[in-house]
Amino acid sequence: MLQTLKHYKIPVLMTFGILLMYWEFAYNLQRHDFVKFILLYAALFFLSFKLIQQLKVNFKTLVTIGIVLRLLFIIALPNLSQDYYRFLWDGRLIAEGLNPYLYTPDHWVALGSLPIAQSNELLEGMGDLSARHYSNYPPVNQLFFWLSGLLSGKSILGGVIVLRLFIIAADVGILLIGRKLLVLMNLPKHQIFWYFLNPFILIELTGNLHFEGVMLFFFLVALYLLHRERYLWSSIFIGLSISVKLVPLLLLPLFYQILISKTPSSTKIDSRLSHLIRKPKASFLRLFIFYIIVLTTFVLTFIPFSTPELINHFSSTIALWFEKFEFNASIYYIIRYIGFQTKGFNIIATAGQELPKYVIAFLLLLTFLRKNNSTLRLFPVLLFGISIYFLLSTTIHPWYIATPLLLSVFTKYQYAIVWSAVVMLSYSAYKIDSVNENLWLVAIEYVVLIGYFIYELTIKKSKQVNL
Template identity: 40%
Template sequence: MDKRKRYLIVSLAILISLLAYGFLILKVERHDSLELIGAYTVLFICYGALITFLETSKVGWLIAVGIVFRLLFILDIPVLSDDIYRFVWDGRLLIHGIEPFAQLPSYYMQPGSENVPGITSRLFALLNSPEYYTVYPPIAQDVFWLAVKLFPNSVMGSAIVMRVFIISAECGSIFLLITLLKKYGLEVRNALLYALNPLVIIELTGNLHFEAIMIFFLLLSIYFFNKNQLWPSALFMALAIATKLIPLIFLPVFLRYLPFKRCLSYYGMILLFTALVFMPMARPDLIHGMTSSLALYFQKFEFNASIYYLVRYVGFRAVGYNIIGVAGKILPLLTLFSVLFYTYKHKYSTVTPGIMLWCLFIYLLFSTTIHPWYITPLLALAVFTQYRFVVVWSFMIFFSYLGYSQTGFSEKLWLTGMEYGVVIFYLFYEIYLKERVQFSFHILPKHE
């Protein structure tokens, strides 16, 4: 295809993407299933066109386009996720010197409870988990505090501040992806698989999920680790953990690579830095609130799961009731053992994002709850590998939104089965049925 036609296709894909993102921002609610999936499908087709018809010399230009897509959301209040209201709730408590872990939100609605400015029945009604303690670690809480400190009475203003942090982190992550790709001798344009991905843009920038900041710190940790600078690597790993707890799953990776004493030193630095970050909030209510929330997460919440749903089905057949209380205790242990077994059996000369990819994938397979934004770190790690099943998953997982209606949520298990069926089939295809990637989803095609 000549350059003129390629330029026309790319230009049309950008224009249509701008219109589709604008439509999502201005017109679509979470329960508007047809419009939501239709717009997302259009965005994903345009995403495919952009990475397929890319010219090598245009990588920087398309990364700028990806940043523009994110900036479209700057004045938007998320509609696909209501987590923003818990962020603001926690921030309003913090600016008045009250730890969010101290009490359940419902406590502040009781007669005789302390009156906190901004903690209102109207905001309480918007919370999605008012009977659960907050589960957001210190770095996230610091951003909540600053956002509400700058705009104490405006959810929109607070959302803008949080989004500035997230977009800044996303820009940093894209830069680090490019830097690491160069270091590993891989195609720089692979970064576009993350930078232009509609799921990443909508869920992180649009819906204000702090995986964006966690990914940035994680990539910084990988960057310094590969430069053999362990203390800054440990620092940024600790900051990633203090943003979202998920990076804890990566710690067994270093057992296999580092000499024992050096590994202990690295773990010790991570522990020290993590403790220092948590220290300002280190009180019994933090431990009680976070452990209570995490226990509920593993033993009560269930959404868009894979292996767990199979276990639950067997449990129903065997004992006649939902066994999540038991499964929620066993599955995390199976995750840990599986990750340890993988890292023990797998031989590698250095720690790479590809090793971490499979550790995180194991965790997600055993999880009871998989929201769409949970796989965004997996996509960031996948750009360093030949596997593109995560790209397929980033399209399929969006169908989980079809369970929402104006009256609530009812999961459509046939859609969940279809999602995982397609993803597992494509992964099987990539591993067993093709000769080391001769398919267009592998790496962005080269153009002369």
């Protein structure tokens, strides 16, 4: 026993230090204290990946550490994001039988009839920006909000705990499914800990209650089922994933080649429909039905909220992300600077409409010019596709990087791990009573990211990642 403890002395000390730092992060950190924030995060990032290196063959130990670290946050109110107030607002509306897409929170204030418990606290917490806009969270996401409203009563902390348990469960699901998929793809199974023990994931998802992890759970299950040639269920899970966060909708074209490939089936038949769309001679029919089921699943989730105003309210709110909001962007900020020099004003309205066209063009190039006819080849393409979308976006909040980070686990590329480190520089923008970006730090973030990406495509192009 003593010999075992001596052998693992360094990992034990590292784990103890990590626990203390996460406690500080969860309960004693304020968002505007950037120096403390970035020093803690840098230390956590370094120690976490050293821990993975030392214990990568001890799967159960790393799983236990990851779960304990998540439970450490269980009664902590998010201190880096206020989005959870809107989650609780929407959830309590649904619990009261009200449609969260129908009215803005400000509308209820104007009526002088606040419909839910702790309305004033939730309104103050979510802030003016959220209160004056319609909800932009898709229906499956709203399902979890509703459960928090149903189960937490009049307690904000209770609602936070319910939401956090769902997010933790999703991360555990990603761990288990991801490990299985890595084994099937003949990749090192410890790579799943690049996601599961990454402090970025623990802080942004478990800590700050962002639902990227739930979206990624459904998406990863879909990719696992696709690898097993369970096309029917794969398409349903992609539809559910889109109904948590819309991001996977963008990646649908990249499934084209793997769906029309004539790889013989060796797996169990799901149903008569699945049998039909798995026949090699019916590859284009398989492609068509797959996309139809994805979109049908997504649309059907809106049925409980269907009103004449739904499409207009939901789409108008989504459009704000392209035409009004800007934060931590890369290429767009260069375009914006050129616009100021040539036009004399912020050209976000024009750029926000034009940049998605370039994203679509790039995705089509990846769809048809790369040979994406296997799961092993599909993952890098999904990674590149989502990366170019984010590089051309006007708004990149840190938690968005969860998607490229998870996809990178199933590839030889590490640049998304680097991104999960440097993206936290964006928190320098948050002051006590204002948001003011430090563009020098934004520039450092993307110079490091793009520099490492170029390094991987050149010097490390043929090397398999092996942490």
